[in-house]
Each structure stands twice: as C-alpha cells, then as structure tokens.
Amino acid sequence: MAKYFDVHPDNPQARAIRQVVDIVKSDGLIAYPTDSCFALGCRMGNKDGLDRIREIRHLDDRHHFTLMCRDFAQLGQFVQINNASFRLVKASTPGPYTFILPATKEVPRRLLHPKKKTVGARIPDHLVAQAILEELGEPLVSSTLLLPGEEEPMTMGWEIKETLDHQLDAVVDSGEGSTEPTTVVDLSDGEPEILRVGAGDPARFE
Secondary structure: OOEEEEOOOOOOOHHHHHHHHHHHHOOOOEEEOOOOOOEEEEOOOOHHHHHHHHHHHOOOOOOOOEEEOOOHHHHHHHEOOOHHHHHHHHHHOOOOEEEEEEEOOOOOHHHOOOOOOEEEEEOOOOHHHHHHHHHHOOOEEEEEOOOOOOOOOOOOHHHHHHHHOOOOOEEEEOOOOOOOOOEEEEOOOOOOEEEEOOOOOHHHHO
C-alpha cells in the first residue's frame, strides 16, 4: 500500500519531505505534484521503478522519460546544450516546459530514446516538487500521471492513492493538480520543434 503524505503547498513540512525522499532513495516509486500535472517519479538508477512506470502507463521504449531537475546547474550535468538552446532553456525555467536534449554519459542508457540518445529535462516551478528535489540531491526520473485510455491526468491525490494504491510506494498531495501537461520542445537538432503544446507558452520557441 502507498503511504499518503498531505504536504502544505506553500510551506512543505520538512519531516514529510524527508520521509518521501527516503522512500525514493530506497527505490520506491512516488506520485507527486508539479507545476503542470501530477507525475510518477523514481531515482535514475531504479530499473524496477522505470519498469513500473512503463507498466502503469503502458509505455513503449520510445517514450521520453523526463529528468526533473532542481536547477539549471543540475540540468546541465545530464543534458548537452548548445549556446542557442542554452538561452532558450534558461529563459523558460523554472516553468511548465520539457526540453528534449542529447543526454550526457551520466544518464543511464535505459532512460534514453533508443535511436536518438535523447532524454527529456525540466525544472519545475512548484514548491513541493522543488523541496523533494532539494532533499534528494539528484534528478527524479518522471512521467506524467496519465493512465492508459484516459484523456486527462488525475488531479486529486486521494484519487491517485485509491486507484494506484498497490502500484505505488507513496502519494504526495499538496492540493488539486492541473490537467494540462507541459509544453514539450525538441532542441536535439539545434532548432526548436514544438512536439506538444501544453501549460507553457509556445510562442517563444516559434
């Protein structure tokens, strides 16, 4: 059964955040809030966690996982960014954007798109997500919590707990989530290509 953490959205309780991070470090899988939708998240080295995300969402090996990063410095450790992309990413973070970029050698191969060797990366503008990332000290491998056959992600923590109780180790709830996922921008070829229009304004990449 998943542990349920009711976390204050503006002032996350340090004890609860530590307990959530302990679960992540013990190779647990969590559902947590972001500045777009709820996401599923696990440690980068957690192969079982990745398999569980794939199973919950019915994903194939071409799915781009996202590295949820604390800040720009951390993001730069895991993806390669040229000067033009650097300015675009810097100007748009933190915020509801996911960038597809070539991965560095720090990123486990199983996270990469099999042909392109790319990975998603983003910096959330959300206090609870940031508190988890700060305490964890490494990116969370994440994927939008959108269940197979559903048009929209689940927005309520209790509903996620009820539905996925035996597939998750923890649910972090800090109030109702959004139904709008991030705007996804592919920067892997140097020129921005908008793959999905979501919560972030795509105009700056056009």
